[in-house]
Amino acid sequence: MVFRLIGAMGHRALVLVEEVGQMGLLARRTAGQLTRMRSEPVALQMIRFGIRAIPIVCLVNLFVGMIVAVSMSEILHSFGAISRTAQIVAVSVTRELAPLMTAIVMSGFAGAAIAAEIGTMTVNEEILALEASALSPVRFLVLPRMLGVCLMMMCLTLVADVLGMFGGYVVGTAMLEIGSSTYIAINNEAVKFWDIPKGLVKAFAFGMIITLVACRQGLKAAGGALGVGRATTNAVVISIVLIIAANLCFAILFNWTLAGP
Numbered sequence: 127m128v129f130r131l132i133g134a135m136g137h138r139a140l141v142l143v144e145e146v147g148q149m150g151l152l153a154r155r156t157a158g159q160l161t162r163m164r165s166e167p168v169a170l171q172m173i174r175f176g177i178r179a180i181p182i183v184c185l186v187n188l189f190v191g192m193i194v195a196v197s198m199s200e201i202l203h204s205f206g207a208i209s210r211t212a213q214i215v216a217v218s219v220t221r222e223l224a225p226l227m228t229a230i231v232m233s234g235f236a237g238a239a240i241a242a243e244i245g246t247m248t249v250n251e252e253i254l255a256l257e258a259s260a261l262s263p264v265r266f267l268v269l270p271r272m273l274g275v276c277l278m279m280m281c282l283t284l285v286a287d288v289l290g291m292f293g294g295y296v297v298g299t300a301m302l303e304i305g306s307s308t309y310i311a312i313n314n315e316a317v318k319f320w321d322i323p324k325g326l327v328k329a330f331a332f333g334m335i336i337t338l339v340a341c342r343q344g345l346k347a348a349g350g351a352l353g354v355g356r357a358t359t360n361a362v363v364i365s366i367v368l369i370i371a372a373n374l375c376f377a378i379l380f381n382w383t384l385a386g387p
Contacts, residue, residue: 145364149338152264152345156272159265163273167266171274175236176281182235183228187286190223191215191293199302208302212309213316215294220321221380224286226373228279229332233365236275237340241361244344245354253345263345272337279333280326287325328376332369339365 194215202208244267247253253263291313298304340361347357 145342149342152268152342153334153338155264156268159262159269162265163269167270168273168277171270172278175232175239175271175275176278179232179235179278179282180285183231183282183286184289186227186231187219187224187289188293190227191219191290191295192297193293194218194223194290195294195297195302199297209304209308209312211298211302211304212294212312215298216291216313216316217321219290219294220287220317220325222373222377224290225279225283225325225328225332226369228282228286228329229336229369230366232275232279232282232333233336233362233369236271237336237361237365238358240271240275240337240340241344241347241358242354244341245347245357248345248347249350249353268337268341271341272334275337276330276333279329279336283325283329284322287322324376324380328373331372331376335368335372336365339368 195211198214199208199211202210202214244253247267253267256263256266295306295309295313298309299306343357343361343364347353349356
């Protein structure tokens with residue numbers, strides 16, 4: 127029983143390593159098509175997965191900012207530092223929560239759609255038809271979606287920063303009785319110059335993870351409608367796991383390695 131469990135874990139680990147390797151190869155093939163990029167397909171994907179995602183991203187990050195403010199208010203009140211709620215919300219939102227929550231939302235909003243689209247094309251042999259016509263599926267399918275999602279992830283993260291801090295502002299002024307001018311001053315003082323660019327770097331990387339996973343799952347889909355559903359589910363689950371793992375790596379890099387003395 128123990129050996130069977132170890133064997134199953136090893137098999138899962140090998141599958142994961144293989145998937146990561148295949149995603150790396152797909153990323154390299156996509157980078158090789160950058161010189162042949164056209165702006166129209168990228169703009170279309172930016173509208174599909176960026177503009178249409180604004181309402182849900184705003185709503186989620188507004189609630190996240192409010193939750194952080196409410197959750198931290200009790201302990202800060204016990205220390206007599208209730209006004210520091212603004213500092214905690216600003217730092218947590220800009221450094222971690224805005225890019226992370228936006229990426230998780232986009233893994234379901236964009237990743238699932240991309241995996242379903244490409245998976246359907248794969249099982250219907252449309253991908254095979256493109257290759258038979260000497261047309262690269264990476265150029266026409268993967269590259270526009272990757273650039274569109276990555277670029278809009280950065281834009282959506284900026285929106286998420288504003289809405290997350292606004293959520294904390296609403297709680298701080300309406301429920302915690304912090305003065306509006308005091309809250310804004312502490313909030314602006316807490317956000318350092320490099321916090322926003324670091325969040326944008328994370329957002330771009332998360333967008334790449336979402337697209338690579340979704341395209342990879344879609345391109346290897348098989349077995350008709352059941353295979354498309356499986357590819358869509360795997361795309362969302364794997365994306366979320368890799369996004370959280372990447373966020374840990376970025377946290378170590380930014381807070382320890384590049385933090386300075």
